[in-house]
Amino acid sequence: MILWITLLILLGLLLFIAELVLLPGITLAAVGAFICLVAAATWAFVGGGLVTGFIVLGIILFCLSILTLLFLRPKTWNRVALKTNIDSQVQPVEIEKQVEVGVQGYTLTRLAPMGKVQIGDTIFEAKSLDSYIDPRREVVVIGYDNANIIVRPL
Incomplete structure (x- = not known):
C-alpha cells in the first residue's frame, strides 16, 4: 500500500512539474496530477487511517508548495533563459547614404x-x-x- 501511495504521489508531482514548466494552463497534465494526488491521499485515509492520511496530505501539500515556489522563482528561469542580445539591424546604413x-x-x-x-x-x-x-x-x-x-x- 505504501509503495502505491508513493508512486501515485511521485506521478502526481511529475505531472504537476510538467504542468508548471511545459504545459501552462489547465491541461491533461494538471488533471492527471490532481487525480493522482487525490487518489494517493484518499488511499492513505482509507487504508491507513486518519493519522496516515493527514501525514500523506501534509507531504503532498508541502511538496506542491516547494515545487511551486521553486519553479516560479525568477532565478530558476534565468538559468535556462537565452541571454544573447540581438542588436543587429535590417539595414545597418541608410540606403540614401549608400546610393545617390x-x-x-x-x-x-x-x-x-x-x-x-x-x-x-x-x-x-x-x-x-x-x-x-x-x-x-x-x-x-x-x-x-x-x-x-x-x-x-x-
Missing part, C-alpha cells in the same frame, strides 16, 4: 516589380515603378522607398 539618385547600375534578377540590382560592387533590393525590367539591363536610381531603391531602365 542618378547613379547607374544593372539588374541581376527580373524586377517584377521587386528584384536585385548591382550598383558598383554592392547588391541592393530595388523596385521598378513603371514596368518590369529583365535581368542584365542598365538602370538608373530615381529615388528611395523605405529600404529599397527605386529604379527605371535606361
